[in-house]
Amino acid sequence: MKSFVGFLASLSLASLVLTSCGGGAAPTENHPECGNQAPSTAFELGNGVNVSHWLSQSPIRGEERAQMITKKDFDSIAAMGFKHVRLPIDEEQLFDEKGNTLADGMDLLHKAINWTLENNMNIIVDLHIVRSYHFNSENEKPNTLFTDSLAQQDFLRVWRCLQQELAQYPNDRLAYEILNEPQAPTCAAWNEFVANYIAEIRKTEPNRALVIGSNYWQSTTSFDSLSVPEGDKRLILSFHDYMPSLITHYRAPWTVQKDYTGEVQYPGHSLPDTSVYKDMTPEQVKIFRGFNSKEYNKAALEEEIMEAINVADSLGLQLYCGEFGVYPNYINPEIRFRWYNDMVDIFREHNIANAHWCYKGDFPIVKEDGSRNELPAILTK
Secondary structure, three states, X not given: OOOHHHHHHOOOHHHHHHOOOOOOOOOOOOOHHHOOOOOOOOOOOOEEEEOXXXXXXXXXXXXXXXXXXXXXXXXXXHXXXXXXXXXXXXXXXXXXXXXXXOXXXXXXXXXXXXXXXXXXXXXXXXXXXXXXXXXXXXXXXXXXXXXXXXXXXXXXXXXXXXXXXXXXXXXXXXXXXXXXXXXXXXXXXXXXXXXXXXXXXXXXXXXXXXXXXXXHXXXXXXXXXXXXXXXXXXXXXXXXXXOXXXXXXXXXXXXXXXXXXXXXXXXXXXXXXXXXXXXXXXXXXXXXXXXXXXXXXXXXXXXXXXXXXXXXXXXXXXXXEEEEOOOOOOOOHHHHHHHHHHHHHHHHHOOOEEEEOOOOOOOOOEOOOOOEOOHHHHHOO
């Protein structure tokens, strides 16, 4: 793999910017419109929700996309008691393959930010998917971001263009999330990649809050391998939590366990009756034994999160669970709500900011008519 340090050294920052965003100058401390003249107060998160499957993971465009999420939705999120929005965005929604800005997508991004701020909520703009990287390893396109210098150049171009669009917003109201659920070949490779990205951003936005996650899907199990630049207190450390997966993704159609329709439970071992193994293939048995290897309850969930808590505490940085939730379509509601109550209690007891996945998508907090379902009362308690 070509070193990301070497890649940066081979580039002229000026040429990178001028060839990527229509020749506009990169935001700097000397530009009043960037909102970066002086350090601002800390970026506050609290509890929030992901506004997903709109500017990310969606083929819908045009007027249908424009009407899918409107100001009314952000008004509703605020009225439910949420303090921030995490907004996943995809490169293909905002830039064409030549790097030109797609005006309609960028317009929706700015509207979403302004609707959030008008409702006195903060926002994290999360770069969810780029053309060279998809967090789903089964995606049909190969991931080349961590092995191809051209892909790395494109990634940096995307963020330079995003900076030009977003640097105008206050540091204490908007944060950047570098990349959703990274899967670099090694944790060391991810640490190198993210450290150099942070250094590039800090050249023009030293006070912007930056959200970074651990390698391997932002799992808590890899948190002890995450290293961050020393002394940068504007970093927010992020993990995602969907454990145990037989509960959180019960019969979810995109998962390997989609065809299992038998009983599950929480708390306890997810599969209460292991006699179901006799009807499975050897490969399925191996997978399900792995899913069922541990008994889950609040204490077990907390124990897994403690690794991330300890790392964040040791560095004096804010900890953030950027995604968590239970697929609702088939699971017993009582099991689902027990899991949610335990997770929210852990977040509150350890002062962990969090964003539920998601608002209107596959893990919704609203009914089909847009009114709130049972979840907001739990998530904002």
